[in-house]
Amino acid sequence: MKAEIITIGDEILIGQIIDTNSAWIANELNLIGIDVVRKTSVSDNKDEIIKAIDYAKSTSDIILLTGGLGPTNDDYTKETLAEYYKVELIENAEVLKHISQLITKNVGVLNQRNIDQAKVPANCIVIHNSVGTAPGMWFNDRNKIIISMPGVPFEVKEMMTTTILPKLKNLNTDSVIIHKIILTQGIPESRLAEVLESWENNLPREIKLAYLPSPGLIKLRLSARGNNKAYLQDLIDEQVTKIQQVIPDTICGYDSELLEEIVGNLLLKTGKTLSIAESCTGGYISQLITSIPGSSAYFKGSIVAYSNEIKENILNVSKSNIDIYGAVSKQVVEEMVTGIRRIYNTDYSIATSGISGPAGGSIEKPVGTTWIAIADKNGVISMKYTFGDHRGRNIARASLTALNMLQKRINGIKIDF
Amino acid sequence: MKAEIITIGDEILIGQIIDTNSAWIANELNLIGIDVVRKTSVSDNKDEIIKAIDYAKSTSDIILLTGGLGPTNDDYTKETLAEYYKVELIENAEVLKHISQLITKNVGVLNQRNIDQAKVPANCIVIHNSVGTAPGMWFNDRNKIIISMPGVPFEVKEMMTTTILPKLKNLNTDSVIIHKIILTQGIPESRLAEVLESWENNLPREIKLAYLPSPGLIKLRLSARGNNKAYLQDLIDEQVTKIQQVIPDTICGYDSELLEEIVGNLLLKTGKTLSIAESCTGGYISQLITSIPGSSAYFKGSIVAYSNEIKENILNVSKSNIDIYGAVSKQVVEEMVTGIRRIYNTDYSIATSGISGPAGGSIEKPVGTTWIAIADKNGVISMKYTFGDHRGRNIARASLTALNMLQKRINGIKIDF
Structure with missing residues (x-):
């Protein structure tokens, strides 16, 4: 299955914050065999949000939105989705109860903005947000899935981990993807590519190779894709053994090691x-x-x-x-x-x-x-x-x-x- | 003028790296009055790159591409741009000389991959990359500008600072934007916002305030937008004098100072x-x-x-x-x-x-x-x-x-x- 991540918010477009959410989401989706084929950042603007959703639906099965669910006047995602699906925003009793518990614990008094956060488009399935006031929303849109989450990184992680990823994993049982990273030091990228040319040209077609350079260190990433996990793991292990013979002294580590x-x-x-x-x-x-x-x-x-x-x-x-x-x-x-x-x-x-x-x-x-x-x-x-x-x-x-x-x-x- | 940033590379889509380039680029474009209206990340794939460029051209004047210019087989941006413009890749003598100097200094021997990096689409203006081997490329595409840069953050910064930003600034003379950054140290963000509340509420409508927090330091950015530079500068100066009276001991510097x-x-x-x-x-x-x-x-x-x-x-x-x-x-x-x-x-x-x-x-x-x-x-x-x-x-x-x-x-x- 293919996915697109759409981040909504001016703060990303003016460079005020670095978007860490979508890298995390992409990595998690990859681990359950879902490919992120595109990421888009748009501003808090109804037309832009709708254009981005429509475009994403033309290429992806799953569309994950983050941001624009705050209680302030500059957030429009929920209203946009209600308009998009031509449905009303209705108050969800469970969500209101949760918000009221959170607010009275932390601040004390529930105001109208808090109450409004409990309203969701009539056609969505609510995704519980145990660590924040803005609920997540899941829309089954014919054969597409649209998921809307807040922009706060730890709320995204919480909702993805407890609800969204398990649900998506159940839907996506047909493909597997395995990654292996090899750290190299001391040979510049172009020279390394030369030394590895014959090994690279003989990689099985299930495996893709990427060079990820950073100052003083080059990472090589092997990605194997298919439907048999054990078979793919064997393929990767075999290639790791082979590359160890080609550049034994250049490899200094594996995976996320520093x-x-x-x-x-x-x-x-x-x-x-x-x-x-x-x-x-x-x-x-x-x-x-x-x-x-x-x-x-x-x-x-x-x-x-x-x-x-x-x-x-x-x-x-x-x-x-x-x-x-x-x-x-x-x-x-x-x-x-x-x-x-x-x-x-x-x-x-x-x-x-x-x-x-x-x-x-x-x-x-x-x-x-x-x-x-x-x-x-x-x-x-x-x-x-x-x-x-x-x-x-x-x-x-x-x-x-x-x-x-x-x-x-x-x-x-x-x-x- | 409006801009879109397109980042190219599987490593961003699989969540391998966090994209810090586009936040930096967006911030720099903002400083010269150019609005980033959209950011897109696509994979190292010709069709995806071309689709993204075409879409961006429908809404933006300037399109900045990063990534996909490495010497290895998984990079396609240059070939895609040549195909997009139906032109040949031709060897640029200046670029080859520069690459050869860099390589002989660091490694010694120039190989075919290095030589290939000196080839650029026939219709582009080369942007010198003083700190790397992949040249930047500037395309004048009717009334649109397309700029292609490598993905390595310090190469992006070098090329943007020395060549691209000054060139774009010269083209964008119709609107003025002035920024002033005030560095503060020692007060956490929520407390600072509280102390500054009355000052913030009385800012003139031409001025926007942003909080840019980083570990140990909070930057306050004042941005004034309009068409009279002297007037805007006076507005900013006045507010700087005012904030100096509110938090005299908390301010530790100004602008890009570290x-x-x-x-x-x-x-x-x-x-x-x-x-x-x-x-x-x-x-x-x-x-x-x-x-x-x-x-x-x-x-x-x-x-x-x-x-x-x-x-x-x-x-x-x-x-x-x-x-x-x-x-x-x-x-x-x-x-x-x-x-x-x-x-x-x-x-x-x-x-x-x-x-x-x-x-x-x-x-x-x-x-x-x-x-x-x-x-x-x-x-x-x-x-x-x-x-x-x-x-x-x-x-x-x-x-x-x-x-x-x-x-x-x-x-x-x-x-x-």
């Missing part, structure tokens, strides 16, 4: 600790590591040594090395990584020193030049990278590259890029 | 230096400070003291204070802030110690409890905050609150929340 999570789990599992000496990344690696709950179990902390004075006085980098080779050099980054590991007394350490830009570049060391080092009890390994011109992106790429180097070091994979 | 930029400029102007001791914020404040180009002029660095061992051994926090009061306490955060200022020898210092969650809370100190301290030559000030339950938001709120405390300290404003 690189900082993968590294964290490795440290946790092996009972090892980590410290970081950051120059060009300025605290970015530390905040990635500490964004993971429970990271205090393996992360002792770091020294952000943004000035040479701190590199010398706190990390014990020799002044002569900075004078001779510069702060962005193999010598200095290796002294940094050794220094932090000794001072913080950890099993592993990371150090970065580079030119993030926009200023500070030279012909010999252009903006983007970055040294990254990893240390453990067996010694130090350091690599030089040349990233791009963009400060924010250089910092993100250096940080993810450093985490991937550490991941390889822990896993005993050779670090050669 | 709090880390405001603090950086203050330090630069006064020739002062900064160091940070981070516990619960785990490097987040440091990465905010170092995200600003030129921050090495005032930022010496920090110590992320995630474990108590580091607090004691490196920051010289007394073990007895940690034992008696706990790491999340006035005593410890004040020792941290004094320690880092002395060790790093800076004019100002910041320290944080809190419980970000989800674990680590207690009845006495629930998740979200955070101590923040500022030190300078006149002494130390520390404040206790109770943020929420969400780890990521707690870290962001603590970081922005710390930067705002520093800003107030430098400006001689009393820190009382």
Whole structure:
């Protein structure tokens, strides 16, 4: 079955809020084998809403509306739907009782706007909204289904999970879709596509491949579609095994894992600790590591040594090395990584020193030049990278590259890029 | 002028990624007086893309496409546009030169996929993409404009800012829209709305107010629309003067300023230096400070003291204070802030110690409890905050609150929340 999501509300069109609802809804529908073929955002305007519904009905079986159900004067969805179906708005006793309970609990006095929220188009099936005052509405429109929900994300999640998804799942028993995500680090998209060309060309026709790039990391998504779940799972597993043989050292994780999570789990599992000496990344690696709950179990902390004075006085980098080779050099980054590991007394350490830009570049060391080092009890390994011109992106790429180097070091994979 | 944004890509329709591009684009178009009347997301499919363009042309003057320009086989936008206009894809020498420079710098070898990225429909005007390999394309289609961009957010921002927005602004001279953004910190949205109620109710009808909340910071956007720029500017200035009298200590900046930029400029102007001791914020404040180009002029660095061992051994926090009061306490955060200022020898210092969650809370100190301290030559000030339950938001709120405390300290404003 095919679905369209229509979000209603000016706040999305003026860029005031980022629409997170429809990504969540789309993902949930996918998991029960329903394809979202289109998403549309329109303003709180009757004509626009009706045009969008009519268009959606021409391509989709299920149309999910979010937004425009609030008690204020700028919300029109319910009135529009009543007009669309040429029916009256009638007060629903169950809904009124629920609203009255919610309001008296939270605010005290029921006003006319609250009472009006209990009115629904005469032809709809009410979807209970246990966490809010605006009811959801389900319309059986010949062979189409139209569902209207409020725009508040946690109300959407509640109504979808308890009522709408189970109902839709019962209606959609004919198709299955399975996804598998493979995380890769260290090879740019065009090069990766080249390396994977023959594998990609030989994918079974049930499987679709997508590249999802982000700074420092590329995700590959395999999607298998059909009607036999076990068969599709086998197909996916087979292709995962194959790609592991093509790019064994480039794969750094699977599914929704983050690189900082993968590294964290490795440290946790092996009972090892980590410290970081950051120059060009300025605290970015530390905040990635500490964004993971429970990271205090393996992360002792770091020294952000943004000035040479701190590199010398706190990390014990020799002044002569900075004078001779510069702060962005193999010598200095290796002294940094050794220094932090000794001072913080950890099993592993990371150090970065580079030119993030926009200023500070030279012909010999252009903006983007970055040294990254990893240390453990067996010694130090350091690599030089040349990233791009963009400060924010250089910092993100250096940080993810450093985490991937550490991941390889822990896993005993050779670090050669 | 009216615009529609069409995002192209399966990853949005399956809910793999949240579309942040179109909110950003919509906001930027609004700033130059262009209304986004509709947003549509379609899959990487020729028919769907063409149907969406045709529909958009029936209501909008400008159609902005994002996505589907990658070098891999799942991207079709460029081919679709060539087919739509019945023109050939031809190699653009300038684009090829740019791609070749980018690739040889980062990877080394130019492959066929890279070369193919330099091909564009014969009838388009190329939009330079200084930060990526996929060129943007501008089509003059009778009285409509169709613009195609890659889907990568920082590439969209770069191309929009340097080329597309200035060009569109020149074309849209009949209506004027002026925005003024006021940054506030320290008061939650519902409380702020209450404090500002009478001011808001007395806004002239030309001015619209929007609340743009983000973790730790609320932006108020005043938008004045009309055809007399000088008159609108006067109206806005008058309201800014008024709101400054209502919430003088809550306003921390204006327009597109970031709090880390405001603090950086203050330090630069006064020739002062900064160091940070981070516990619960785990490097987040440091990465905010170092995200600003030129921050090495005032930022010496920090110590992320995630474990108590580091607090004691490196920051010289007394073990007895940690034992008696706990790491999340006035005593410890004040020792941290004094320690880092002395060790790093800076004019100002910041320290944080809190419980970000989800674990680590207690009845006495629930998740979200955070101590923040500022030190300078006149002494130390520390404040206790109770943020929420969400780890990521707690870290962001603590970081922005710390930067705002520093800003107030430098400006001689009393820190009382």
